[in-house]
Amino acid sequence: MVLIIKHIDIEGPGTFGDYLIQKGESYRIIELGAGQKLPHTLEGIQAVVVLGGPMNVYEEDKYPFLKDENIFIQHVLEKQIPFFGICLGSQLLAKAAGAKVVRSPVKEIGWYKVALTSEGQKDPLFSRFNQNEDIYHWHGDMFEIPSNGVLLASGDGCPHQAFRVGKNAYGFQFHMEVTDKSIKEWCDEYSATDLPGRKEHCAAMLDGYKHREMQFKKQAYNLYDNFLSIVKAT
Helix, strand or coil: CEEEEECCCCCCCHHHHHHHHHCCCCEEEEEHHHCCCCCCCCCCCCEEEECCCCCCCCCCCCCCHHHHHHHHHHHHHHCCCCEEEECHHHHHHHHHCCCCEEEEEEEEEEEECCEECHHHHHCHHHCCCCCCCCEEEEEEEEECCCCCEEEEEECCCCCCCEEEECCCEEEECCCCCCCHHHHHHHHHHHHHHHCCCCHHHHHHHHHHHHHHHHHHHHHHHHHHHHHHHHHHHC
């Protein structure tokens, strides 16, 4: 069973959830922002997927569930259970592994390319990854690389885009799971603070999704395929 950890109602598993359904893989969603609790045991959990959210990893006073989540992720790392962290999920992975989360040199909201490092090119997760395709981003923070981590992908504005801890725990600053519905909901919820006076930017992002949808989904599904292979081999 794949455990999916959700922090806010509008940031769900998107195409990753669709992929798991198509593959007949069972999964369970824990909605921390809605008051649901993390499981007390990791028994039966084959992989953990941690989604995004607008909170900072250090806002534990405002979001008390972050403290329990940090401990939970540390246990996942100890058990070497495959981990897939998206945006906030990647930052939580970095924090659990002992690294800092800082402001990104550039707040990235929209479509940007990422480049694989030499380690990323060798990593099985990025097999068939097309570096010429634009990837969707919405973030102002950035993880630093833990002492036991490896940088797998970088970008012009944000140098830390993907990393791995150990053999099978991955963090991604970008959003491979996003759909046009996600972009619309995020624009409605976040644009007042993240994109003040830039409503046209939301329209451009949605138009960009429309033109990229087929290749973007193909890229995402390749990544999910590779991750599921890693899960099955663990």
